Amino acid sequence: MGKQTLRNLFWKRFKRNGLAVAGGVIVLALFFVAVFAPLLSPYNPDAIDRHNVLMPPGLQHPLGTDDLGRDVMSRMIWGARISLAVGFVAIGIATAIGMLLGALAGYYGGWTDRVIMRFIDIMLSIPTFFLILAVIAFVGSSIWNIMIVIGLTAWMGVARLVRAEFLSLKEREFVLAARAIGASDVRIIFSHVMINSMAPVLVSAVLGVAGAVLVESALSFLGIGVQPPTPSWGNILSLGKDYIELAWWLSVFPGLAILVTVLGYNLLGEGIRDSIDPRLWETERR
Amino acid sequence: MLAYLFKRLLEIIPTLFGITLISFFIIHLAPGKPTDIFTELNPKITPEARERLEKLYHLDKPVIVQYGLWLKKIARFDFGESFSSDHRPVIEKIWDSRKPLIERRLFVTFMINLLSMVVILLVALPLGIFSATHQNSLWDKIATTTVFIGFAMPTFWLALLLMILFGVELHWLPISQLKSMGYASLPFWGKVWDLTKHLLLPIFVSAFTGLAADSRFMRSSMLEVVRQDFVTVARAKGLPERLVIYRHAFRNALLPIITLAGLSVGGLVGGSVIFENIFGIPGMGQLFYMSVMTRDYPTVMGILTIGAFLTLFGNLLADLGYMFADPRIRAK
Numbered sequence: 001m002g003k004q005t006l007r008n009l010f011w012k013r014f015k016r017n018g019l020a021v022a023g024g025v026i027v028l029a030l031f032f033v034a035v036f037a038p039l040l041s042p043y044n045p046d047a048i049d050r051h052n053v054l055m056p057p058g059l060q061h062p063l064g065t066d067d068l069g070r071d072v073m074s075r076m077i078w079g080a081r082i083s084l085a086v087g088f089v090a091i092g093i094a095t096a097i098g099m100l101l102g103a104l105a106g107y108y109g110g111w112t113d114r115v116i117m118r119f120i121d122i123m124l125s126i127p128t129f130f131l132i133l134a135v136i137a138f139v140g141s142s143i144w145n146i147m148i149v150i151g152l153t154a155w156m157g158v159a160r161l162v163r164a165e166f167l168s169l170k171e172r173e174f175v176l177a178a179r180a181i182g183a184s185d186v187r188i189i190f191s192h193v194m195i196n197s198m199a200p201v202l203v204s205a206v207l208g209v210a211g212a213v214l215v216e217s218a219l220s221f222l223g224i225g226v227q228p229p230t231p232s233w234g235n236i237l238s239l240g241k242d243y244i245e246l247a248w249w250l251s252v253f254p255g256l257a258i259l260v261t262v263l264g265y266n267l268l269g270e271g272i273r274d275s276i277d278p279r280l281w282e283t284e285r286r
Numbered sequence: 287m288l289a290y291l292f293k294r295l296l297e298i299i300p301t302l303f304g305i306t307l308i309s310f311f312i313i314h315l316a317p318g319k320p321t322d323i324f325t326e327l328n329p330k331i332t333p334e335a336r337e338r339l340e341k342l343y344h345l346d347k348p349v350i351v352q353y354g355l356w357l358k359k360i361a362r363f364d365f366g367e368s369f370s371s372d373h374r375p376v377i378e379k380i381w382d383s384r385k386p387l388i389e390r391r392l393f394v395t396f397m398i399n400l401l402s403m404v405v406i407l408l409v410a411l412p413l414g415i416f417s418a419t420h421q422n423s424l425w426d427k428i429a430t431t432t433v434f435i436g437f438a439m440p441t442f443w444l445a446l447l448l449m450i451l452f453g454v455e456l457h458w459l460p461i462s463q464l465k466s467m468g469y470a471s472l473p474f475w476g477k478v479w480d481l482t483k484h485l486l487l488p489i490f491v492s493a494f495t496g497l498a499a500d501s502r503f504m505r506s507s508m509l510e511v512v513r514q515d516f517v518t519v520a521r522a523k524g525l526p527e528r529l530v531i532y533r534h535a536f537r538n539a540l541l542p543i544i545t546l547a548g549l550s551v552g553g554l555v556g557g558s559v560i561f562e563n564i565f566g567i568p569g570m571g572q573l574f575y576m577s578v579m580t581r582d583y584p585t586v587m588g589i590l591t592i593g594a595f596l597t598l599f600g601n602l603l604a605d606l607g608y609m610f611a612d613p614r615i616r617a618k
């Protein structure tokens with residue numbers, strides 16, 4: 001405490017923002033559940049119990065059982081792993097592509113910029129969910145395919161962001177100085193400019209994870225995403241639809257988990273944005 | 287202004303070309319072939335018959351040649367014939383001119399998206415203005431919280447919950463299809479009422495996310511505008527607050543919303559796969575889902591192209607709306 005470093009300022013503002021902290025707690029809790037899934041889940045998530053099919057929530061099964069008698073709570077706890085993995089890997093891929101293309105467009109300008117920007121416009125005009133659906137259905141719905149395809153269709157925002165940062169940063173003195181002492185383009189791009197444009201990228205990545213979680217659950221809900229018996233929140237929900245008149249718990253709980261998770265990432269992302277951006281520090285009361 | 291419009295229209299062509307090129311390659315280079323499914327369904331099919339089929343659909347040629355052939359047909363608005371067992375032209379599957387409007391898939395999807403867009407704007411704009419003019423009031427806080435939840439809401443879950451509540455528990459609304467069994471024998475207003483009942487939930491669900499986004503955006507846009515000098519001037523010369531807000535501030539705050547609404551068309555179209563699937567609505571999204579499952583390439587490509595065109599068209603409309611609303615741009 002005491003030192004007015006940027007990091008301290010960031011933490012001070014972040015901690016004062018109750019919603020942001022709540023978002024952080026939700027995300028940490030998700031990590032905890034995903035990592036310790038084997039210890040936390042009361043049952044084996046794949047254990048079939050023909051005598052306890054479609055049991056409503058009760059003492060034995062806090063969140064009920066599904067059509068094969070599997071414990072819904074255990075399946076949801078294991079499903080947290082899928083949700084976490086898909087969110088982070090997909091957005092990792094998207095962020096890497098977006099940063100690279102955005103940097104190239106912003107740094108080199110000219111033809112490179114025009115081609116990349118046109119490509120971004122095209123990608124933004126494809127109804128992305130249609131394309132994801134088609135590709136996953138064709139190449140097969142392994143979890144890796146899902147992560148890669150979501151990643152390949154989610155990079156445009158980051159690319160635009162990084163490009164804008166590069167446009168404003170590349171003429172600054174520290175970049176000119178680096179160039180003057182003979183630094184290579186690669187070095188300037190990665191260790192001078194990129195570092196300085198990380199803050200908005202981080203925010204957009206955290207918000208992007210929320211989007212990826214939603215897309216994955218929608219795919220699994222449609223039966224094209226994560227395939228049973230691997231548990232995911234989306235495919236439990238899909239069962240919920242099949243048994244809509246018999247088992248409300250199959251619909252209510254996994255959806256709630258998705259809602260809270262996405263809410264957590266959104267709150268965390270917006271919290272980081274508000275605390276990271278010095279321009280917003282003035283407009284506290286807004 | 288006309289020149290600008292013309293330029294924008296021309297720009298759609300290369301973009302659409304790029305979209306179809308990318309989609310075509312992705313779809314056709316994915317491992318596996320549509321003929322695999324024929325083989326699966328009918329194990330007796332001989333390799334020769336299979337080859338014949340591939341030849342018939344040009345699947346034996348390089349992808350670039352296939353794309354060229356596809357493009358040549360598209361120039362004449364011919365989307366080719368479906369690979370499915372009915373072998374109907376794709377265009378007829380999407381827009382069957384022999385059936386009444388309400389049974390044409392593209393019309394159904396378009397109507398639902400248009401209606402939800404109307405709902406979004408009718409609800410989100412007043413809500414955003416109210417939140418901004420009553421900033422930090424209890425209602426503003428409730429609205430803000432709702433918006434945050436709205437952003438995070440998986441729409442298919444919302445759909446399930448509403449189906450359980452209104453369909454399974456209360457029996458107020460039907461939970462699937464577009465029409466009841468006895469639709470054909472109903473009088474005109476009975477038909478309208480029947481359709482309305484079936485459309486209420488789908489439209490609410492597909493409007494929900496957009497509602498959250500647009501009202502939030504309207505609020506911040508409004509807050510930005512009311513701080514500006516011309517609003518202070520309007521107040522200073524003694525205009526009633528209602529006029530200041532609705533005539534002076536509102537029009538200016540509307541500009542970014544127009545852009546946002548245009549950009550959201552793509553999301554709405556993409557979302558139609560999900561809600562048409564849940565509610566069993568016979569629209570373009572449902573057809574897309576079925577075509578994807580059976581690797582019906584021509585239908586998949588046809589719907590992707592129409593979807594992309596609708597998205598681009600939405601963006602163009604937004605630009606036009608922007609010009610219409612902002613005299614500064616019109617003057618340029």
